[in-house]
Amino acid sequence: MIDIVSEKLLEEDNIEKTLLELNIDKLYVCRTIDKKEELSGFTLPIFEKVCLNKSYLLKSPALLSSVKEKGVLTLIAGGSLNANAAALTSKADASLFNPIGSELCFDEGLAELARQNKKTIYFNVNEIRVNQHKAIKQMQFIIPLLKSKGIEMRFVTFAKKVNELVDQTILECFLENFWLEKTTSARFLEGGSIK
Numbered sequence: 001m002i003d004i005v006s007e008k009l010l011e012e013d014n015i016e017k018t019l020l021e022l023n024i025d026k027l028y029v030c031r032t033i034d035k036k037e038e039l040s041g042f043t044l045p046i047f048e049k050v051c052l053n054k055s056y057l058l059k060s061p062a063l064l065s066s067v068k069e070k071g072v073l074t075l076i077a078g079g080s081l082n083a084n085a086a087a088l089t090s091k092a093d094a095s096l097f098n099p100i101g102s103e104l105c106f107d108e109g110l111a112e113l114a115r116q117n118k119k120t121i122y123f124n125v126n127e128i129r130v131n132q133h134k135a136i137k138q139m140q141f142i143i144p145l146l147k148s149k150g151i152e153m154r155f156v157t158f159a160k161k162v163n164e165l166v167d168q169t170i171l172e173c174f175l176e177n178f179w180l181e182k183t184t185s186a187r188f189l190e191g192g193s194i195k
Helices: 007-011 015-021 061-066 081-089 107-116 132-148 168-176 182-189
Strands: 003-008 025-033 051-058 073-077 096-097 123-125 154-155
Touching: 003 154, 007 154, 015 096, 051 061, 061 073, 061 081, 073 081, 073 182, 081 096, 081 107, 107 132, 107 168, 107 182, 123 132, 168 182
Parallel strands: 003 025, 025 051, 051 073, 073 096, 096 123, 123 154
Antiparallel strands: none
8 A cells, every 4th residue: 555644654663564564565755845945854764665755745836846856746735725726727747635625625627627637636534533524525525526537536644643544444445435436446545656
């Protein structure tokens, strides 16, 4: 399984063992970027059995031009109509992270933009712990809409602590509630390679 986690998770004891117990063998470690100076000095440890890759979560699409590294997964924070639209209209190789907001801020027009620009939408499944009712209601609208348009989705934990990691079997069962078949869920969780 592939997951995206916060760089804070690497501070936990025996984290590689925990990841392997959850069948996570490829991990994108994400640094949240508020200003371009935070892009420097981000290095990853070397794990024996888990492949680590860098990821940046940009708080503003204006920071896209500051990302010079190749092979880094770049995400743009969503959560408002303007942020979601900015991420989906960008021609850069960046994806929308967490389109869930305090109110519904995703519609068919944004889904069409995502399809036209070949964007992948990332959902933070831990959003449900923080914002349970709103997150589930919005996901019940957004996920079938994206599925109907053939838009790639990924479901990640963005875990900061070990107890925020989720086993793949639990995620697959959870995704059945959004009318995603097991094969589709497995593809969205495994992804071969995250885009």
